[in-house]
Amino acid sequence: MTSGIDLQASFIEVLTGLGLPAGVAKVLWLPLPMVIIVAAVTVLALVSTWLERKISAAAQQRIGPEYMGPLGMLAPVADVIKLLFKEDISIAKTDPWLFAIAPLLVFIPVFLSYIIVPFGQNLLITDLSVGIFIWISLSSIAPIGLLMAGYSSNNKYSLLGGLRAAAQSISYEIPLALAVLAIAMMSNSLSTIDIVDQQSGYGILSWNIWRQPIGFLIFWIAALAECERMPFDLPEAEEELVAGYQTEYSSVKFMLFYAGSYANLVLSALLVSVLYLGGWESPIPVSWIAGWINVSENTPWLQLLTASLGIIMTLFKTYLMVFIAILLRWTVPRVRIDQLLDLGWKFLLPVSLVNLLVTAALKLTFPVAFGG
Amino acid sequence: MNLADGVQIVSFVVLAAMMLGGALGVVLLDNIVYSAFLLGFVFISMSGMYILLNAAFVAAAQVLIYVGAVNVLILFGIMLVNKRQDFAPVPKAWLGKAATGLVCVGLFVLLGAMVLATPWSLSTLTPIGDGALVAIGKHFFTDFLLPFELASVLLLMAMIGAIVLARRDFLPGELAEPDETVLTLPERPRELVSSKK
Numbered sequence: 137m138t139s140g141i142d143l144q145a146s147f148i149e150v151l152t153g154l155g156l157p158a159g160v161a162k163v164l165w166l167p168l169p170m171v172i173i174v175a176a177v178t179v180l181a182l183v184s185t186w187l188e189r190k191i192s193a194a195a196q197q198r199i200g201p202e203y204m205g206p207l208g209m210l211a212p213v214a215d216v217i218k219l220l221f222k223e224d225i226s227i228a229k230t231d232p233w234l235f236a237i238a239p240l241l242v243f244i245p246v247f248l249s250y251i252i253v254p255f256g257q258n259l260l261i262t263d264l265s266v267g268i269f270i271w272i273s274l275s276s277i278a279p280i281g282l283l284m285a286g287y288s289s290n291n292k293y294s295l296l297g298g299l300r301a302a303a304q305s306i307s308y309e310i311p312l313a314l315a316v317l318a319i320a321m322m323s324n325s326l327s328t329i330d331i332v333d334q335q336s337g338y339g340i341l342s343w344n345i346w347r348q349p350i351g352f353l354i355f356w357i358a359a360l361a362e363c364e365r366m367p368f369d370l371p372e373a374e375e376e377l378v379a380g381y382q383t384e385y386s387s388v389k390f391m392l393f394y395a396g397s398y399a400n401l402v403l404s405a406l407l408v409s410v411l412y413l414g415g416w417e418s419p420i421p422v423s424w425i426a427g428w429i430n431v432s433e434n435t436p437w438l439q440l441l442t443a444s445l446g447i448i449m450t451l452f453k454t455y456l457m458v459f460i461a462i463l464l465r466w467t468v469p470r471v472r473i474d475q476l477l478d479l480g481w482k483f484l485l486p487v488s489l490v491n492l493l494v495t496a497a498l499k500l501t502f503p504v505a506f507g508g
Numbered sequence: 509m510n511l512a513d514g515v516q517i518v519s520f521v522v523l524a525a526m527m528l529g530g531a532l533g534v535v536l537l538d539n540i541v542y543s544a545f546l547l548g549f550v551f552i553s554m555s556g557m558y559i560l561l562n563a564a565f566v567a568a569a570q571v572l573i574y575v576g577a578v579n580v581l582i583l584f585g586i587m588l589v590n591k592r593q594d595f596a597p598v599p600k601a602w603l604g605k606a607a608t609g610l611v612c613v614g615l616f617v618l619l620g621a622m623v624l625a626t627p628w629s630l631s632t633l634t635p636i637g638d639g640a641l642v643a644i645g646k647h648f649f650t651d652f653l654l655p656f657e658l659a660s661v662l663l664l665m666a667m668i669g670a671i672v673l674a675r676r677d678f679l680p681g682e683l684a685e686p687d688e689t690v691l692t693l694p695e696r697p698r699e700l701v702s703s704k705k
Contacts, residue, residue, distance in 0.1 A: 159510070159511065163511065234541075234542075234545065264564060265564065265565075265638035265641065266564045266565050266568050266641065269565070269568050269569075269572075270564075270568050272568075272572060273568040273569070273571040273572035273575075273576060274571065275576075276571065276572050276575065276576020276577065276580070277552075277571065277575055277576060279576070279580050280545070280548055280575065280579065280580060280583065283580065283583050283584070283587065284545060286587075287541060287587060295587065298587075299584065299587060299588065302580050302583070302584055303584070305580075306576075306577065306580060306581075309576070326641070
């Protein structure tokens with residue numbers, strides 16, 4: 137394993153070379169990855185709203201946005217500008233404080249979770265030892281925001297939507313965590329970097345999806361439910377609840393919900409690619425190709441190529457999952473609330489427990505293949 | 509004082525203020541929904557304290573369990589019950605309030621005196637930091653196995669109790685009146701077990 141490019145070390149080296157003390161250089165470095173990630177996530181979420189329009193249009197044999205920029209690519213930008221310039225209405229008989237805080241409570245945990253998402257060996261904000269667990273615990277804050285929005289809107293549809301969101305989120309957190317636990321058991325670590333490293337070595341064959349096919353399905357179903365995507369979008373079921381907890385929201389506050397939901401979708405897809413699809417690894421490892429053409433792994437241009445390929449690979453896998461999620465949304469009917477809870481508690485929970493036990497047994501029996 | 513220490517002190521002061529303010533709000537506010545939301549705020553500030561103490565796993569577990577599960581369930585309970593009841597003002601209510609305040613202040617003074625008087629044996633070991641996860645796991649399955657298992661049995665009992673309550677099998681038959689109107693919606697309510705006799 138090569139360490140790849142270490143941007144932080146090089147950046148600090150350059151600044152100390154210019155005569156700055158190392159501490160100041162570190163302080164200058166600190167905000168950079170965060171700002172870059174926040175900007176990148178915003179763009180990724182906007183791209184997925186554009187994809188949603190285009191793919192839904194294709195699924196319904198329409199064309200979709202066409203005139204706003206090439207292929208309608210500026211439609212999300214127009215969306216954002218519209219929402220920014222809309223009047224921020226304060227609705228009578230709502231609870232003004234809770235009404236304003238709720239979108240932030242939904243929005244902030246999602247963006248905070250991106251601190252553990254790796255785009256390459258050193259391309260993440262921090263490599264925490266609790267890694268993936270941070271994401272699970274942060275995603276459990278969102279239902280409080282949804283309940284807050286539902287309650288403070290003083291609207292029965294909103295309240296029902298908020299309650300449904302909380303019930304759904306609590307139910308599907310457990311299978312989600314159990315699926316992640318099986319992965320953590322196989323990689324002996326919760327850190328996202330270690331999880332990806334454990335899947336490298338044999339290219340596409342060593343990805344976790346072959347060793348955890350059931351876990352992959354459970355994770356994807358539960359992640360869709362956590363994101364409130366279509367088969368499980370009961371909290372905002374528009375035929376029943378107008379728009380659920382976001383009925384009364386408009387302008388910037390609505391935009392926070394909207395951006396939060398798409399950023400959450402992208403986050404879930406990113407984590408699927410990290411946990412099950414080998415993260416930044418290519419189907420055929422770059423180090424093999426380098427070996428075949430006799431190039432040292434420490435050649436600068438090869439390292440640059442590996443890093444760029446890593447980012448492209450991560451995003452490719454992510455948007456493959458986003459594409460599947462969007463296609464599901466426009467082809468699958470919505471489940472009922474009792475079916476949703478039945479599926480979560482009576483099917484996914486036992487199956488994920490069995491999956492965990494089987495993984496533990498396989499790990500003891502075949503320590504070579506299951507990371508003993 | 510370098511940057512890290514400064515950030516740590518400022519974060520400690522901010523977190524402590526958040527925690528105390530939130531806790532006072534939980535107790536003093538009239539609206540129970542506000543109290544429940546502020547409780548979540550207090551829990552989050554506590555997890556911030558754990559992060560300051562270099563215990564990232566405990567902090568994440570705090571958020572997951574107390575904010576994500578306990579507080580959401582409290583809110584859920586409050587909103588499902590949704591009882592809007594105006595209580596009749598009790599005459600001489602201030603007497604009870606004054607007595608409660610006196611007891612609370614007394615308890616605070618006692619505890620404060622105890623904290624100040626006890627010679628605490630502060631550990632000089634460096635915090636375990638990232639190795640905490642492994643250490644906690646080892647403790648759970650060796651010397652803390654019994655409390656761990658007892659806690660799981662307790663939770664199992666609570667779960668079974670909740671299921672029994674939710675199924676309402678114990679309701680006497682006359683309480684569940686047979687409904688004459690035939691519902692045509694797919695969400696037809698299931699018959700109670702006790703009314704099938």
